[in-house]
Amino acid sequence: MGNSFRIGEVAERxxxxxxxxxxYERRNLLPAAPRTPGGYRIFNSETIDRVLFIKQAxxxxxxxxxxxxxxxxxxxxxCRRVRDLLDAKLTELDTRLxxxxxxxxxxxxxxxxxxxxxxRHPDSAECPVVVEIAHAExx
Amino acid sequence: MGNSFRIGEVAERxxxxxxxxxxYERRNLLPAAPRTPGGYRIFNSETIDRVLFIKQAxxxxxxxxxxxxxxxxxxxxxCRRVRDLLDAKLTELDTRLxxxxxxxxxxxxxxxxxxxxxxRHPDSAECPVVVEIAHAExx
DNA sequence: TTACACCCTAGACCTAACTCCAGGGTCAAG
DNA sequence: CTTGACCCTGGAGTTAGGTCTAGGGTGTAA
Numbered sequence: 492m493g494n495s496f497r498i499g500e501v502a503e504r505x506x507x508x509x510x511x512x513x514x515y516e517r518r519n520l521l522p523a524a525p526r527t528p529g530g531y532r533i534f535n536s537e538t539i540d541r542v543l544f545i546k547q548a549x550x551x552x553x554x555x556x557x558x559x560x561x562x563x564x565x566x567x568x569x570c571r572r573v574r575d576l577l578d579a580k581l582t583e584l585d586t587r588l589x590x591x592x593x594x595x596x597x598x599x600x601x602x603x604x605x606x607x608x609x610x611r612h613p614d615s616a617e618c619p620v621v622v623e624i625a626h627a628e629x630x
Numbered sequence: 631m632g633n634s635f636r637i638g639e640v641a642e643r644x645x646x647x648x649x650x651x652x653x654y655e656r657r658n659l660l661p662a663a664p665r666t667p668g669g670y671r672i673f674n675s676e677t678i679d680r681v682l683f684i685k686q687a688x689x690x691x692x693x694x695x696x697x698x699x700x701x702x703x704x705x706x707x708x709c710r711r712v713r714d715l716l717d718a719k720l721t722e723l724d725t726r727l728x729x730x731x732x733x734x735x736x737x738x739x740x741x742x743x744x745x746x747x748x749x750r751h752p753d754s755a756e757c758p759v760v761v762e763i764a765h766a767e768x769x
Numbered sequence: 770t771t772a773c774a775c776c777c778t779a780g781a782c783c784t785a786a787c788t789c790c791a792g793g794g795t796c797a798a799g
Numbered sequence: 800c801t802t803g804a805c806c807c808t809g810g811a812g813t814t815a816g817g818t819c820t821a822g823g824g825t826g827t828a829a
Contacts, residue, residue, distance in 0.1 A: 498805090499806080510787070510788055530794075531806055551729065551730055552691065555786070571748065574748065581741065594690050595720065636775075638774095649817070650816085650817065652777095671777090
């Protein structure tokens with residue numbers, strides 16, 4: 492009861508659709524759920540956490556295949572392989588974070604110019620940002 | 631000459647395929663290039679910068695539609711609209727950066743546990759990380 | 770004036786990650 | 800023991816962002 496859910500509840504609580512849950516099971520991102528005699532899947536709350544983890548990783552640019560390799564609990568999973576995977580992911584993440592910061596700074600500069608122009612010529616239709624992005628100066 | 635390129639050169643210099651360049655033109659992410667009498671497109675170096683900008687933004691999770699609205703130089707582009715768009719993008723970017731950092735920390739913790747375990751039991755097949763991710767603790 | 774790399778268009782095809790559908794079964798409440 | 804909400808499977812369809820193909824023209828160096 493307290494820790495037993497049908498697919499619709501899991502979907503609602505984890506913010507994905509029922510179809511997506513079944514799709515994840517097919518892709519082995521979720522273990523095959525046990526069934527009721529009638530064939531209904533029975534999930535527990537760990538499934539919900541797991542789905543949230545998948546969504547978070549995905550949101551940060553990891554593909555389902557990559558997430559799958561991080562999650563693969565299959566018998567032969569040994570520590571060293573997981574360590575190496577994590578190491579690689581962290582390096583990737585660092586790179587992404589760095590260019591994210593750069594892009595953030597670039598947009599901030601654009602925004603400042605925009606405000607500047609609006610202050611100086613409130614009715615201007617010629618946005619310096621448009622011109623600049625169109626000509627895409629190198630950062 | 632110095633600032634005039636055929637599509638193949640632009641592709642090579644900006645790291646995308648020829649098809650992608652034509653596709654971007656169709657999607658109006660690039661202005662319709664002028665043509666030679668025979669119909670060949672003629673690009674200048676600003677196109678290359680622009681493609682690099684698109685790729686950068688895309689890499690950070692912006693869709694081509696979003697990038698398009700940022701780049702739209704169409705007649706009626708007025709400063710205020712661009713300012714608002716930029717503002718929204720920056721907020722988004724901040725959110726993404728924040729959860730990226732959190733995810734980074736989470737992976738770092740996993741990695742530390744992994745190393746720990748390897749140091750303690752060099753031949754261990756039971757990775758604590760696998761267990762933990764499988765059970766997806768909430769961060 | 771031909772050889773050969775390069776370019777053109779329209780439109781079909783591809784991959785990832787879903788999303789929908791038909792046709793049918795399950796189950797708790799009344 | 801029926802009703803209505805919910806679940807099942809297999810397979811087709813969708814969207815974003817390209818990528819490929821057929822059939823044909825261009826440009827320039829030898």
